[in-house]
Amino acid sequence: MPTTTLTGGTATPSHSHLHTRITAAGSLIALGIVYGDIGTSPLYTVRGVFAGRPITEEVVLGTISAIIWTLTLLTTVKYVFIAMKADNHGEGGILALFARLRRLKVKWLYLPAIIGAAALLADGIITPPISVGSAIEGLRMIKPDLNTVPIILGILVGLFTFQQFGTAIIGKLFGPVMLLFFGMLAVLGVVHLAHEWSILRALNPYYAIHMLTTIPGAFWLLGSIFLCSTGAEALYADMGHVGRRNIYVSWTFVKICLVLNYLGQGAWLLQHLGAPLGERNLFFELIPAWGLVPAIALCTLATIIASQALISGSFTLVIEALRLNFWPKVKVAYPTDLRGQAYVPSLNWILCAGCIGVVLHFQESSRMEAAFGLAVTVTMLMTTVLLAYYLRLRRVNPAWIVLLLAVYFTVEGSFLAANLRKFPEGGYISVLLGALLLLVMVSWIQGRRIRTELExxxxxxxxxxxxxxxxxxxxxxxxxxxxxxxxxxxxxxxxxxxxxxxxxxxxxxxxxxxxxxxxxxxxxxxxxxxxxxxxxxxxxxxxxxxxxxxxxxxxxxxxxxxxxxxxxxxxxxxxxxxxxxxxxxxxxxxxxxxxxxxxxxxxxxxxxxxxxxxxxxxxxxxxxxxxxxxxxxxxxxxxxxxxxxxxxxxxxxxxxxx
Known part of the structure; x- marks a missing residue:
């Protein structure tokens, strides 16, 4: 008997519309859904480099150069130009990529998929606290002795509590808020760039290479520099919600805003050479006193949106793992009619408990940086492995596949090595979380395999x-x-x-x-x-x-x-x-x-x-x-x-x- 469609075949008209046409609305939605994590990274990336290190011209130029070229090599080239073409009928992410590669019948290929997925879920526990914390701590520019922990916990608990109702209504505000936020990043960057045009030298990758090869201990700064690209994997995973073409357009705007802001931060640093930043938050130093309150409010909204995108992405990831038999059967609810929007109660409260634990353990967002980034580096390396098999599936010249592996194993391997240094300072948290999630997946897969063999x-x-x-x-x-x-x-x-x-x-x-x-x-x-x-x-x-x-x-x-x-x-x-x-x-x-x-x-x-x-x-x-x-x-x-x-x-x- 021929196959009969239940409801609408493999794609709804709106879904295929997103993937075949570029629209202003689609690009605005992309700003609200896709770029929250990578967009809020200027709040803490450069600060982490100079928190305990003297500000010198060589390190400033090298750091900003390394950030710009990390965004270019990892986010633009690997994810936007390569990974997003490795879609599975418009869907992206490490598990969607694995689903497409299952036809290769490579027995061990599920391992990089579940390792990457577990690491990405672990990152989902650390990202909301560090993002929201970085924004709320800006209030200390006004009241230095303010205890921000209760405020951060209140925002996070409220955010997770709201998940059960869906985000269809407030989701319409995400795009405009993020548009304002990226506009603020660009304006702040241009204002300070105009005071120190010499920072434009950082566009030359020579300064990044020079710093890493000649300054003692500079290699370990990659652990902080890597934080600028932590949202790249989420960008790939969210492709199915907004479409590849809309990401192409919106990423151009987002990258310009990010680069301008990082250049502005570098310009400010060149004007303040000498002592380390210490407890000061570099991002909020760029903002004049009269604009601090509205800027902090906008940053807080942006970090909440970033956290929401990561939570929704975690739900999607677990649902994909559930359908691929990588995750135990759990209850899944659909609070709204919005396609692809789901709510996984068990995961929601696990993430909530994890975020509360991270905030209470570290207290300060600057201390969370040690636990941040290590898990995402692992996910990126696993994605690189799967991308190599995807290129093999597409019969790409093996020389190009070897080049891809050589370049990204070197780049991402360097970031992993630098992040591993942070293991005793808090990196063990992300490793422990990722290992626990991986144990759940391995146990479930092996348990099913044993039962299948005995059946x-x-x-x-x-x-x-x-x-x-x-x-x-x-x-x-x-x-x-x-x-x-x-x-x-x-x-x-x-x-x-x-x-x-x-x-x-x-x-x-x-x-x-x-x-x-x-x-x-x-x-x-x-x-x-x-x-x-x-x-x-x-x-x-x-x-x-x-x-x-x-x-x-x-x-x-x-x-x-x-x-x-x-x-x-x-x-x-x-x-x-x-x-x-x-x-x-x-x-x-x-x-x-x-x-x-x-x-x-x-x-x-x-x-x-x-x-x-x-x-x-x-x-x-x-x-x-x-x-x-x-x-x-x-x-x-x-x-x-x-x-x-x-x-x-x-x-x-x-x-x-x-």
């Missing part, structure tokens, strides 16, 4: 004659008119032995019509289609759902659509088979059976398998059940425990005594 599949054809007899055997009490099982068998000719066991051996279940539902997660993000194949006329139907990795797996809702279609095409009759009810055209009942596969004999597994299986079991218990994941109704659901593994135990063989 026995049997030929369905062998059970069809018995199924037909059972369906009409009135000596067996009818379990349901329509009985529905969820199967993980990719082969329509095979079915889990557990399902056969449930139907025939564990309290035989007679039904008029049996359904086998199978979900296939496609590499395309928004596919919504199904096939329905009668395997036994009037008795057994297999339905395959083809759903994109960003589509909500609301199986209960989708199954109703399938049944409606099949009834309209007269392929099935769902009228009750009871004579008294059939005469009144009453629809027969539907009963879902979910099989909970247990491991009662785990001692037969290896120590590694037992550990992964148990950890995976804990994650299954903490996460959502299959019932919640698929939106199944309690009133039409039966859950059965079926042992996955019943091994032979020859050492327990008994002999019968006379």
């Amino acid at each position: 026995k599949y049997v030929p369905l054809a062998e059970s069809l004659p018995l199924l037909r007899k059972l369906s009409v055997d009135e000596s067996v009490p009818k379990f349901a008119t329509h009985l529905v099982y969820l199967t993980e068998s990719d082969n329509p000719r095979l079915v889990e032995n557990a399902i056969i066991h449930s139907i025939f051996r564990k309290s035989p279940k007679r039904a008029d019509v049996y359904f086998l539902l199978h979900v296939i997660t496609t590499d395309e993000p928004y596919t919504k289609a199904y096939t329905a194949t009668p395997l036994l006329e009037d008795d057994l139907v297999r339905v395959e759902f083809h759903l994109g990795f960003r589509v909500d797996h609301a199986i209960n809702y989708m199954f109703r659509q399938v049944i409606t279609d099949l009834v309209k095409s007269r392929e099935i009759d769902i009228t009750s088979r009871y004579t008294s009810l059939r005469d009144q055209d009453v629809v027969g009942d539907f009963q879902f059976v979910i099989l909970n596969r247990t491991l009662p004999y785990a001692q037969s597994l290896t120590a590694w398998q037992r550990m992964m299986a148990r950890f995976s079991g804990v994650l299954r218990w903490l996460g959502s059940s299959q019932q919640e994941s698929f939106g199944l109704d309690n009133s039409s659901l039966t859950i059965e425990n079926i042992p996955l593994l019943t091994p032979d135990r020859p050492e327990l063989a008994l002999r019968r005594e006379k």
